[in-house]
Amino acid sequence: MKIIKNFYLYCYYVAGTVALMTVPVMGISPESSSHASSIYNSALSLGIGNQLTNILRDVGEDALRGRVYLPQDELAQYGLCDDDVYSRRVTDNWREFMKGQINRARFYFNQAEEGASKLDKDSRWPVWSSLLLYRTILDAIEENDYDNLTKRAYVGRTKKLLMLPLSYTRSVSMSGFAFH
Ligand SMILES: CC(C)=CCC/C(C)=C/CC/C(C)=C/CC/C(C)=C/COP(=O)(O)OP(=O)(O)O
Numbered sequence: 001m002k003i004i005k006n007f008y009l010y011c012y013y014v015a016g017t018v019a020l021m022t023v024p025v026m027g028i029s030p031e032s033s034s035h036a037s038s039i040y041n042s043a044l045s046l047g048i049g050n051q052l053t054n055i056l057r058d059v060g061e062d063a064l065r066g067r068v069y070l071p072q073d074e075l076a077q078y079g080l081c082d083d084d085v086y087s088r089r090v091t092d093n094w095r096e097f098m099k100g101q102i103n104r105a106r107f108y109f110n111q112a113e114e115g116a117s118k119l120d121k122d123s124r125w126p127v128w129s130s131l132l133l134y135r136t137i138l139d140a141i142e143e144n145d146y147d148n149l150t151k152r153a154y155v156g157r158t159k160k161l162l163m164l165p166l167s168y169t170r171s172v173s174m175s176g177f178a179f180h
Pocket residue numbers: 014015016018019020022023039040042043044046047050051052054058112113115116119127
């Protein structure tokens with residue numbers, strides 16, 4: 001089996017590619033004056049942001065199955081290795097590692113925002129919803145004081161429901177026409 005060493009590349013293969021394929025399916029707004037490449041770039045960012053978040057949320061349960069999807073080189077930068085993940089102990093090093101990864105995921109979600117408003121009108125609400133909902137998983141990890149080793153970051157039903165009108169507002173208020 002080929003071991004992919006680069007975390008970004010892994011996320012690109014498993015989610016970025018899917019994100020790129022969705023753009024022609026969802027369509028770009030005829031009102032958008034942006035170059036298509038910037039919209040593909042935003043889509044790619046959403047795929048990467050989602051995948052990173054998914055990996056961060058599932059670290060604990062993946063470890064119970066004997067799996068670590070986190071990159072060795074980035075763990076090592078914080079003095080961590082696979083055994084620290086399997087031990088499921090939340091140390092200061094772990095918290096610092098997680099802060100960096102959460103910032104990174106937020107960076108990709110922010111990049112995705114611009115393109116989400118330039119998709120065809122009918123596609124904007126579901127895309128904004130998935131963006132805002134998935135991003136709240138990062139907040140939930142923070143609220144658990146970065147313990148994603150023994151706790152699952154959980155976003156409650158009420159919060160999820162409240163996200164829907166918020167995403168709707170975002171999807172109609174930031175039209176592709178107004179933003180370049
Ligand atoms: C923003 C613009 C311009 C377009 C949108 C582009 C889209 C739709 C991007 C999303 C791409 C995507 C589907 C990414 C994968 C998301 C993800 C983390 C899936 C995880 O799947 P599982 O691993 O099956 O989930 P569970 O761990 O919950 O089972």
